[in-house]
Amino acid sequence: MAKKKSATVSEPTASPRPRPIRQAWKFCPRCGVAATKTGKNPFHCEACGHTHFFGPVSAVGAITTDSEGKVLLLIRGKDPGKGKFGLPGGFIDAGETAEDALRREVFEEIRLKVKSMTYLCSYPNEYIYQGFILPVTDMFFVMEVQTFDAIESGDGEIHGWHFCHPGKKELKNFAFESNRRAMELYLKTR
Ligand SMILES: [Zn+2]
Structure with a gap:
């Protein structure tokens, strides 16, 4: 027994x-x-x-639109914020420029090649990982990609993507406050 x-x-x-x-x-x-x-x-x-x-550590995020002006949102495949919206981007490696980090992350995540980018703004963020809160400075760019034809999930960090005109529903479903604030600023000023 x-x-x-x-x-x-x-x-x-x-x-x-x-x-x-x-x-x-x-x-x-x-x-x-x-x-x-x-x-x-x-x-x-x-x-x-x-x-x-x-x-804080540094990170980049990108806002980009298709030919109809719809914004690309990523659906996060992992925590923090699994299942919520995020922007293409990620942490900047030591010795790397923000611009190079954006090109690298966009390719790693969704296999797209960046054609151009313009700095938009920065916001503080908190990244909760393995029980710790890491302070982050997020820098946002408005980017153009060479083509959306090649879009696919690259490194498994994302679950999918969604092109839309972000409204209240999308804005309140962002994984990170900093991403939402950048998107609101972009929508207000574009
Ligand atoms: Zn000591």
Whole structure:
């Protein structure tokens, strides 16, 4: 007969609320001493004087339209925001320009080649990943692609796409606030 589960075995608990990554820094990366204060930005080690800033990482996003003026929205295939709308784009690699990151991400995600791009605006964003909140600066561009004929899901990051004239329904269904704000600005000013 199966033994009754011991009362001391802890049940899986719900994931803790996401927290800023600075709160997970318990030790100085320079000297290894346990931090006396955690959660501050910058992190400061009283033992060796080392200071570390938790700055945002950078990302790009693109707004593009087809020949009828319909905007391309991507349906996200993964969390955060799985099933919600996003814009083509992603994180900028170290040593890469924002423009090159946009060309690379657009090709990786939907196999399209960028013909031209114009800077639109930037908004702060928070990317929640594996229990941490990562601050992000999102930079948005209005882009033209060579052709939409080649569109296909590239790296599996997206579930599909949707060309539309975004209204209230679409705007409230964006995965990220920054993307929605950029889209609203674009619709207002185009
Ligand atoms: Zn230290």
